[in-house]
Amino acid sequence: MTNHIISIRDVSKTYDNGTIGLKHINLDIKKGEFVVIVGLSGAGKSTLLRTINRMHSISSGDILVNNHSIINYRGKQLRDLRRNIGMIFQDFNLVKRSTVQRNVLSGRVGYYSTFKSICNLFSTADKRKAVTALQQVNLAEKLYTRADALSGGQQQRVAIARALMQDPKIILADEPIASLDPMTTTAVMNDLKKLNQELGITILVNLHSVSIAKQFADRIVGLRAGELIYDKPINQVQDVDFDEIYQSQESGSEVQR
Numbered sequence: 001m002t003n004h005i006i007s008i009r010d011v012s013k014t015y016d017n018g019t020i021g022l023k024h025i026n027l028d029i030k031k032g033e034f035v036v037i038v039g040l041s042g043a044g045k046s047t048l049l050r051t052i053n054r055m056h057s058i059s060s061g062d063i064l065v066n067n068h069s070i071i072n073y074r075g076k077q078l079r080d081l082r083r084n085i086g087m088i089f090q091d092f093n094l095v096k097r098s099t100v101q102r103n104v105l106s107g108r109v110g111y112y113s114t115f116k117s118i119c120n121l122f123s124t125a126d127k128r129k130a131v132t133a134l135q136q137v138n139l140a141e142k143l144y145t146r147a148d149a150l151s152g153g154q155q156q157r158v159a160i161a162r163a164l165m166q167d168p169k170i171i172l173a174d175e176p177i178a179s180l181d182p183m184t185t186t187a188v189m190n191d192l193k194k195l196n197q198e199l200g201i202t203i204l205v206n207l208h209s210v211s212i213a214k215q216f217a218d219r220i221v222g223l224r225a226g227e228l229i230y231d232k233p234i235n236q237v238q239d240v241d242f243d244e245i246y247q248s249q250e251s252g253s254e255v256q257r
């Protein structure tokens, strides 16, 4: 037994079309850490996050969550794994024509039978829980607003509240600020940091921006062309470290500093 909530052991992933997503990745994440994964577009950041909740399968290696290998999980084990892991996406993934309340409650469907969730038969306790989750991201007053009437930053915070409904032990955020302006970027990152510090949720965030990574991370992991080439606690991070991560992989993508 270790105190690692996530252990990634010699994980490689080749997509069906032959593209290499990850190469021999080893990474241990401790409970309560706030880890930012940086790298150019195509470095493998999304692939890595999505292997942890099994949205993507891996080609070789092993992934342990709470000391249990998850790579062969099926049925209830897989549902329980996904219930414990909240996922935040770049484009929020809200049902735009539904209210904020409905969207947030949908984070709870993993706890309901299909029939009850289809019929929106949510309990009073869960409706209260939705208000609490929205309070945690300072959006309680938007309960009955339609999601498409909110700003991008507010929509992302609704997505965070929806993830909180799962009582997640881990939140995986895949480029959560890529569609946001600088002001709302800070609000969303502050929300994630607060949930990490106050609720002890382990958080892994994929980002392009090194400066935001340095502002919020406990630890920064760098990927390049599917390989892990950097892993340091924030107090050891130096600007020069990023030169290697952001050397062009072929693509010559822009680097945001």
Ligand SMILES: Nc1ncnc2c1ncn2[C@@H]1O[C@H](COP(=O)(O)OP(=O)(O)OP(=O)(O)O)[C@@H](O)[C@H]1O
Pocket (backbone or CB within 6 Å): 015, 016, 017, 019, 020, 021, 039, 040, 041, 042, 043, 044, 045, 046, 047, 048
């Ligand atoms: N479904 C897929 N099928 C085939 N190749 C894929 C698939 N998804 C990603 N890839 C490839 O795997 C590699 C890693 O992509 P990934 O999306 O993980 O990178 P990323 O660092 O998250 O990039 P971005 O910041 O652009 O999202 C890239 O070469 C990408 O083209």
